[in-house]
Amino acid sequence: MSKKASKKPATEKSSILLSNEPGGDLETAWARHKASMKLIAPNNRRKFRILIVGTGLAGASAAASLAEMGYHCTVMCIQDSPRRAHSIAAQGGINAAKNYKNDNDSVFRLFYDTIKGGDFRARESNTYRLAEVSGSIIDQCVAQGVPFAREYGGVLSNRTFGGAQVARTFYARGQTGQQLLLGAYSALMRQVHEGKVELKARREMLDLVKVDGVARGVIARNLQTGEIERFGGDAVLLCTGGYGNVFFLSTNAKASNVTAAWRAHKRGAFMANPCFTQIHPTCIPVHGDDQSKLTLMSESLRNDGRVWVPKSGDDKRSPADVPEADRDYYLERKYPSFGNMVPRDVASRNAKQVCDEGRGVGPSQLAVYLDFRDAIERDGEDAIRARYGNLFQMYEKITAENPYKVPMRIYPAVHYTMGGLWVDYNLESTVPGLFVLGEANFSDHGANRLGASALMQGLADGYFVVPYTIATHLAGRKLSKLDLGHEAFGEAEAAVRGRLDRLLAVKGDRTVDSFHRELGLQMWDHCGMSRTDEGLGKLLQEIPKIRERFWNEVRILGDANYMNPELEKAGRVADYLEFAEMMAADALHRSESCGGHFREESQTAEGEALRKDDKFKYVAAWEFQDVGKPEKLHKETLEFKAVELSQRSYK
Amino acid sequence: MEAKTLNLTLKVWRQENADSPGRLETYEARDISPDISFLEMLDMVNTGLIKKGARPITFEHDCREGICGACGFVINGHAHGPDRETTVCQLHMRSFRDGQTLYIEPWRAKAFPVIQDLAVDRSAFDRIQAAGGYISVHTGSAPDGNCLPIGQERAGEAFDAAACIGCGACVAACKNASAMLFVGAKVSQFALLPQGQPERDGRVLGMVGQMDAEGFGACTNEFECSAACPKGISVSHIARMNRDYLAASIKKQD
């Protein structure tokens, strides 16, 4: 293992990265692409088996749609039920360019906002298509019985979200993700009932199987019985979510992992822009060392809450006793036009900044106030309760503080990962036959995701994109007959077993979590809200050391022959320990600031993110070499035809 | 806020696997901060067990914010613990007193066999859902979302029913291990919405049939389910299902 990742990665002007975009004008691109794609007749579809890993919005919607079209599907997920995929936790809402509010919204505006919000690091054609199908998603979900919020007259209700200037966010109280996922889950279960979907819950994909260079299956562990199983398909869909848990503390569910993506990466799927992570500004602060998970408070709180810290770091008065003159409403001060509503990355970075200045509040000093005093004075407590009652209740449940009386304390937390496996316009990765959907791919959000757009993307990919584009693979390639006995399956299975045995054989004295925490802390400090050349360099030296200690000191009791949650966790942490290195390398190589990626070396005089379009207007796609060896960088240059590149400003 | 810490005695159900007999084991949880969650407390106990070389306690969890429905066990006879409308992952240690003894047991029901320690197999819920818990709409065939106006109140009621997280606490709390609240909530959500009408009769017959086939008990109207439900789902949804079932049975003789 080479200890030091070289700063300048081997680069290749890529001929591998064919985006397969249709070209021409964006408005007609998707229609033209669909028209040009091969078809598979309904009675031929049943000859194919599609393997779908993951049952979040992306996986469940894809499986339901494909099965309904006549394909045979095998669907697996880690949880005991597909309904528990991490998508269930999304709160705020889902965007769609319906223009129901008559505020002059359009597909183009949604597209533009998404591209701009992503700081011009996403592919135009993908993002445009996302905006284009967004309306159909809402129709589909309503028809499934998703109980969206409604107006008195019975029509669907919308709200503004994340600083958007139009109200295009559809929501179901504070549980939009839950309701959308339950809709997709019900559609999936209908296909299970019809016998078109074989459901494999409590399965963790531990390797990808390629036959003749084409993705033809996965090796998975049955998390209940411990069995190692082979699953085959004519195409494999990875819908396995994001890798935010590389930071240990995040708002992601505990089982969220990079394992599926990482194993595919090791088998040849490039990973794009891994350093693009989103840090959400309004989360409940860390309370202590035993904390296992961070909780998000919906961004909508910033509509009425005012963010502040005391002007002086020595001011230890209780918030109510701090007079107006001694408070610093720093967002309002620095960004007079957007104020508390600046985008997530800006809000997060500023919170970190004031805390770094020693002005953080609360026992940890790593928090800022989100104060509703003025809003309550203005609108009355009842109005505030009607708007945020459930959020206030959740806050009180966790902190035992009453936010009607005391300002909330919030701090940024890792929330979403824009980076992911590289895919082309068809959502196919660099491994033929391997499609990647939802948060697991890198495609639509560039360097920063707008609120309420991840749900949209997951469902767009699953309901409306992959069901068509998969035909390019199935009809376009000659596929050998599926054979689970093929040596490729044998080799992958042996690799998986070997790895589990190695983990169990360490028999050290430290818990898995202790390594995960250690890695997470390092990542947070050096690859979190702001990043420096020096910090990343240190990080790149630190990660291999932690990895080495892990493989020498981790203690996993029991065996692999039955349910063993520690073993599951260990496998995921082991993969994070490899993945993190690539992520840091990506962050180091991109010496510009863009979206959620803030390099301190690259900022304007006012301390705002400074993009460098001349050097970094590309997608960085990494090709795996070997563990501990720097990965090979491939670049997909981004062309902007429909939008003008501009520096974001929220002053 | 320097709150003092708690010392607790835990009596936890330990069971190697589905076929082995289980027993209660006693553990001490020391110096527990009242600000941590119940699952974080178990994490700490588990760290101690691992250090000692003993198999850590298996319990299910994922989101740890009360929405995925993965977590759940019984604490002193209360599904998800003593707090109302709270999952165990959201339950904080400040709800307990120093020196307390806590009995921690898995959901108990024939239809939810124990897999290991506090983890049970709830796939019966998935099969009930598959037996009719959906609206048959082909992807892409949906009319515009605003074609079907739905009054705010009705939409709200449907939402109340749809809020179920499928945790199984209702079954655990019911003296008959009945799944009526879970099934009633799903049946109700669709029964309340215009989209759900075409398949309304078949749905309730199918789901109730599957519920019985899974070996859940019948309801004797104890209303314990609703009290234990972390989402406060009302027993009025059970009543709606009863009504619907009666109506559907009369209409659909076979």
Added chain:
Amino acid sequence: MGRFLDSSLGRKVVMASTGMLLVGFLAAHLLGNLTLFADREGEAFLAYANKIHDLGPLLWVAELGLVLLFGLHIYMALRLTRQNRLARPIGYQKPGQLGESSAGSRSMVITGLAVLGFTIVHLINFRFSKGLGAPESDDLLVEVKSVLTNPLYAAIYLMGAIAIGVHLSHGFRSLFQSFGIFHTRLNRVAKIAGYALAILFALGFAAFPIVGMLVWKGDLS
């Protein structure tokens, strides 16, 4: 129909219907029996009894109906109870509760079976009289009084009355939910009405053995 009666929900509807009709019968029976207290000589009671007996074949039909009601109610009760027991083979080492479950609701089979036990004794006493040491008499009035003044029977009747009360303390409220009638307010009313009815029935039926032991016993001796 087969599916309906085989389902837990269908069975509950049968329970609720038969339960409701049984409540109706009890109310009528109680009112009729109260004529015993109308006058010392028991004329009102005898008049009432004669009226009933005059129904002739109609009485047969009514009795058949009653047997059916009891039979169905008990059959379904036992089936459901069995199902419910099987649904939880292993119970909690430390049980607890948070909701509206009550001693009455948890002991429905026990109170039900107590009522059944009582009814059997009761039928032997009156319907198939001349049993179990009851003084032989064709005079219904004498028969009734002799039973109710017998300490053993009086105790059984007292137990029966209490069992009925406890059974209905949950049963009455419960039947609305089984029929699918639920409303937060109605639930509260039904609950209170259920308790009121339970107390009324328990007191009403208990009055006979009590009066029997305290008053009629003195009269007879």
